[in-house]
Amino acid sequence: MTTETTANPPVAKRVPTERTHHGDTFIDEYAWLADKDAPETIAHLTAENAYTEASTAHLAALRETLFAETKQRTQETDLSVPARKGDYWYYLRTVEGQQYGIRCRRAVRDGETDPPMPAAGTPLDGEEILLDSNVLAEGHDFFALGTFDVSPDGRWLAYSTDFAGDERFTLRVKDLQTGEVLPDEVPETFYGSAWSADGSILFYLTVDDAWRPNRVWRHVVGTPASDDVVVYEEPDERFWVGVELTRSEKFILIDIHSKMTSEVRVIPAGNPTGEPAVVAPRRQGVEYQVEHHGHRFLILHNDGAEDFALAYTSADAPGDWVPMIEHSPGTRLESVDAFANHIVVSVRTEGLTGIRVLTVGSTDPYDIEFPEPLYSVGLDSNPEYQTTAIRFHYSSLITPDSVYDYDLVTRAMVLRKRQPVLPGPDGRSYDPADYEQHRDWALADDGTRVPISLVCRAGTPRDGSAPCVIYGYGSYEASMDPWFSIPRLSLLDRGVVFAVAHVRGGGELGRRWYTEGKLLAKKNTFTDFVACARHLVKSGWTASERLVARGGSAGGLLMGAIANLAPDAFAGIVAQVPFVDPLTSILDPSLPLTVTEWEEWGNPLADPEVYGYMKSYSPYENVAAADYPAILAMTSLNDTRVLYHEPAKWIARLRAVAPDGTYLLKTEMEAGHGGPSGRYNAWREEAFMAAWILDRLGAA
Template sequence: MSTDTAATPPVAKRVPSERTHHGDTIVDEYAWLAAKDDPETIDYLKAENAYTEAATAHLAGLRETLFEETKRRTQETDLSVPTRKGAYWYYTRTVEGQQYGIQCRRAVRDGETAPPSTADGAPLDGEEVLLDGNALAEGHDFFALGTFDVSPDGRWLAYSTDFAGDERFTLRVKDLSTGEVLPDEVPDAFYGSAWSADGSTLFYLTVDEAWRPYRVWRHAIGTPPSDDVVVFQEDDERFWVGVELTRSEKFIVIEAHSKVTSEARVIPASNPTGEPAVIAPRRQGVEYSIEHHGHRFLILHNDGAEDFALAYTSADAPGDWTTLIPHTPGTRLESVDAFSNHVVVSLRKDGLTGLRVIPDGSTDSFDIAFPEPLYSVGLESNPEYDTASVRLHYASFVTPDSVYDYDLTTREMVLRKQKPVLASLGGTAFDSADYEQHRDWAVADDGTRVPISLVCKAGTPKDGSAPCVIYGYGSYEASMDPWFSIPRLSLLDRGVIFAVAHIRGGGELGRRWYEDGKMLAKKNTFTDFVACARHLVKAGWTSTDRLVARGGSAGGLLMGAVANIAPDAFTGVVAQVPFVDALNSILDPSLPLTVTEWEEWGNPLHDPEVYAYMKSYTPYENVAAVEYPAILAVTSLNDTRVLYHEPAKWVARLRATSPASEYLLKTEMGAGHGGPSGRYDAWKEEAFVAAWILDRIKP
């Protein structure tokens, strides 16, 4: 990789710092980088940014080209498909040149049953702007919208904003009949809210010092927030809390979850001052969620059902559970949505997502069929309870995001909109036939077959000559289902293969796939990924010197781990907001997320076996004097989920321990976990990463 020879990498000072756990000493000479308010820390991060900019200066032209390709292919002025709720169609509009979406609605007209057409991207006649993200973001480097919740009667809008990227929101209420923003203002609110049936009362969440949502508050519209009442407080630090209004608008649901246990309470939406009633007391290891459906609550649960079963209980007097869909090993039931005359279950089987419809609440059911061998499908926002159709989202690696309305009775599926993909710089129009997607399988060290999904230009040879990016995550039972990406087209058109390793720790093959990649089985995640990388080379998809690994957050932990255990397998590694200092973070219960994460990673603070196991794989602790692939680490100063100092410390130790390789650290100084907030800024960030990848693999 060519770099500016005048660029000199910063050298982080080494300050002795030691801690002892279970008789073992952790040496952390870069712990000082955690002092975010120290000017020396900021100066160091700025020096790293300057070095990264100088080292990649030769890619400036390529970055601009990649950005322009994304921009040209995107219909910048556009509308989402309007969703009906009550007397209005709700939608989001974007305008060419503007960074953020505009939240709008338009009244439903007499006889109007289908959503208005949005093909030309023009504003709908008679639209009402509810929130303009561009106006709210004015004067700020970062902007994110958290809660956006319109009251059942359509009068009030609860919304929350974040201008730092730390996901600590300020909650406000807007009177949509007058446009007035009420003085009711709540700082440090979390995602989520729920309205009472009459719109007089708003329920919302706040966090504790460790950024754990633990309190549900009740706020009467028009009263000072100082008069708000705590409705529920979760004191067990393993649990976090959520609140929502059921689709039927009959109940406020308060759910408390840990990683392995859950508990639900309900309040009648018509009686917001009522006491929350428990549906089923929490039992360690039992997860369940509820959905209101007429005279009953539907309960999705794993009590004796590893891949979950669906049951119901009386809404009037919750008690025993009656099975509706029994447990079927290998078919993971993920969520349930109830409508007046139908139930729709979201599931996954054989590594693919699916939707099962139960008409009229009966036991007769059918699965909706989809044509491609690889795809991703799920329900969109469906706020109306009394409906005969549902809105769903469909995409694949080669099919742009598509919105359908599916008639639950006739089983007819109507395409409402497919994401436009315009011609690129050369005037070439997008054609899905120009690309192909494949499913392959690697064999892990223990004999487990691990699926790999791939997309490439049609006719790409399997002779090892094609460059490849292999992406992975492998944590929290999150599945990396096929998704369409306009920026990815720029890589595919240059001959790059994009592969996703569906490694253990994710949820692609059910709950057992997840369990076999967490806690004291976490290393399966890393060895699975390496097995996938080596399989791609052996099968002729690519070669080692043309293979770049990429992952973010917990997938960044994956990147750091595979760089340590198989540095010869890749020519480059991209680690975005990477969780590379996992042991030190999980040892500190004062940090955001730590205690709630103990049921995901284990508790190294109190369990010597977990401590030893985590120390054996956490990337920062296992940096060695070996020849590493080139590494690009991208982070954000205000990230609450993975603190910026983890990759900063990691890069410093890599550079000090194995200085022959190239390590770049890029810190967004005014953003959070998701990186830059504006869409153009996000495209530029992706262009930066893609240019670095292309420079490594030289397609």
């Protein structure tokens, strides 16, 4: 592995700032970097970018090669499987050379029951372009689409755009009959919207000063936004608000939820000016979801059911919950979808996702079976309520994303499309048989078995000689289920093993897996990951000097924590938009997300035990004079979720306290939490990280 640097690393000035809580004082010498508007902050980030570019200049050719390989393997001009909604087929097209997708529809023709599937990328005959994101993005360095919502009658399109990356969207309405964009636009909106049954009224969300979606508004199409009315406002700062129209198109759902508690209010879609009615009052620690189904509301809940159960209540007068699927420990019920004659429940058991079907009138649900030992399956949008078929996505570490239609009556499954993987640099077509996927288990410090998913080239030796990347997240009950990746093939074909550590704090093994990795049990996330890394070495998958760790956001916190906990276990660490200064952020209730995050991490302002516990694992505050592995930190200036200054401060402290290490910071100056927008820009960013990883692994 090589590191060629033609510049000295930037030295951040030290300006001591005291932070005192619960009798403890911490000196933060780099707090000044939090001033986003200060010229010296921008100058420092610019200097860091220049240093990173100089330090990785020797990888420029490799980056281009990796980018070219991804591009070569990708069907750039393509079309998604059209989905029927009412009188139209809706789909997304991509065109070679264009960064963004084009959203389209075509009228359903007489006798059409199956989706029309033209040759790759060929527009459907009679296509109507609803929204071309390439046109919207012209002249902007960043573009993201928030809401895309067609009214039930197909007349109106609500859509919202973000040109900065800060996830603050401007909402607009387009008349799909005339193509006119109406003048009644609404700035500073959040994700999510819902139409009334007749399409005359649009519900949308706005955020408070802490970027918490807290208000639901009612907008009459064709009127000024200044006339809009607040339908619901949530005063409790722990709770976020969402809004959607049920699949049946009978109710507007206002979903109010914290990390531990929820409440749902409903408005009849046919009476959009009515007052929201509570389905069940919130009770601390009780979470529930609502889905409308005929005369009843389906309730997926955890009241006395750790891994959730399914019940129903009257839609006309919600009251007691009548059981439908009882709680079964170890089988997590994740969501429920209602169709006219069927109920479909997304489940998780033994670390794998699944789909359970219950036919109306039957008390005997069944699970759809899948062939591979490792896979990921999940429902598509399925907009039609009156249907006997569902659509889902299926993939594994070696099977590209596959779209299936499943007949709920005959139980027949039809493959509609599999993500094309074009021949790579060797000219050979992709063959899953060239690769292997495995499930392994590590033993954590407390004796807990932690699953690991692995993929590699067939025949990869198990003698410790293979380079390896280990990925982890471990927060918010988010599960890192096996997924296929075209850019990953460039690593696998160079002999790299790719592993996913399914650590506690995620949801892979049910609700308990999550609760054992949060609040005052958060350190289990970090020690689980280290145990997985040690296991990969012990079992011959790799060696410590050939192992790079990678994670982003809360997974970036994981990266920072394991850097302090076990720096000897890794040759390198990639931390994307990393949450590495959690205590400082969670102590500041004015920051985005802070108050809502107290049920995830604890409230260090109110509880000295939480304060001490968080301080004991905060990556930024626990940087030591140690031999750290090489670290690449990636961030974005306009990130709202994890502010850019956390990794900037972290890298500065690492350089000051452990100056012998190699630390790089790359900041996207026009992007948000998801990094640069546009597929080609995203591929280049992935190529940048992959080149750095291969260099660290000696596999370039």
